[in-house]
Amino acid sequence: MQNRLRDFFAELFFRRELSYWTRWARNAESMRLSKLRKLKKRGSQLRARIDKLNHTAEQRLRMPRIGSDAIHSRLYSDWAWRPALWKLPLVPAGKAPLHNKDSIGSEATIFHDSSRSEIAVRQVRNRQSTDLAPFGIQLDVFAFEGSFLSLVVDLPVExxxxxxxxxxxxxxxxxxxxxxxxxxxxxxxxxGPNTEQIVRELPLYDSEVMVEFDLSYTDLNEKRVERMWVDLIFEEPEFNRIELRDLTFSRRPRTQI
Incomplete structure (x- = not known):
């Protein structure tokens, strides 16, 4: 009840102030210079705060909502997931240098064998209107003398x-x-004691990339499945900036022919 009353009086006050400024703007040509000068100062103060509010509102309303689980999952998917790195703030937002087996959040780990660890990671806020993920992950790789660099993402038990x-x-x-x-x-x-592996090269001719792993070509023992993870392996990554603006996983039954 108190909130409704507060909102009612706030709306009433806004309408009254709006009518005042409308009348003053209409009478500005004939207004006394002393009053016009005073109103101009007030208007400048109001405008600075309104401009700041509008700028923040435009940014926030255009950005994906933090924690969003909106995913373009495939038809007939029975599970879909976006790792926390791409939907929740990372604290701290960056880390440098990255050493072998350094964790990034609770679900991702960096692996590499470079003796010079000139690798940095930073979580960046997605700002494009087409983005579904609130955040992206940016890897900056400088001098790199190793034979491999990979980002390992552990998939949840679901x-x-x-x-x-x-x-x-x-x-x-x-x-x-x-x-x-x-x-x-x-x-x-x-x-059980075995691990099935399926490798796919990402088709990077387009920024939005999709690959599928078909488990029907494996010797998977359905009764003993324990865990699943994905390695993203970057070949010759030196002196490059790699940004993963989104990363999602889903699964669906294979169509029977």
Whole structure:
């Protein structure tokens, strides 16, 4: 009740102030200079605050909402997921240098064998109206003397609950590169003492990328599935900026022919 009353009086006050400024603007040509000077000062103060409010509102309303789970999942998907790195603020937002096995948040880890660890990571806010992910991850790689650099993302337990050999695992991402490189995605599914692996090269001819991993070509033991993770492997990454503006996973049963 108090909130409604407060909102009512706030709206009443706004309408009254708006009518005053409308009348003053209409009478500005004939107004006394002393009063006009005073109103001009007040108007400048109001305008500075209104401009700041409008700028912040435009930015926030255009950005994806923090924590958003909006995902372009495939038809008939029975599970879809975006890692927290791409939807929730990372604290701290960046880290440098990145050493081998350094964690980025709770679900991702960097692996590399470079003796010179000139690698930095930073979470950036997505600002394009077409973005669904609130955040992106930016890797800056400078001198790199190793043979591999990979970002490993651990998938949650829900990804393997009810997992069948006829499932397709779909990876969707939006990639921006300072210079072209090859990025390979490797799906790993642990079942008992064994791990099935499927490797796909990301088709980077477009910024929005999708690859599918078909489990029907594996020897998956459905009764012993324990966990699943994906390696994103960056070939010859030196002196490059790699930005993953989104990363999502989903799964769906394979169409029977």
């Amino acid at each position: 990804a393997v609950e009810g997992l069948k050999q006829n499932h397709l695992i779909c990876l969707d991402t939006i990639v921006e590169l300072e210079r072209p490189i090859v990025i390979t995605a490797r799906l790993n599914v642990m079942h």
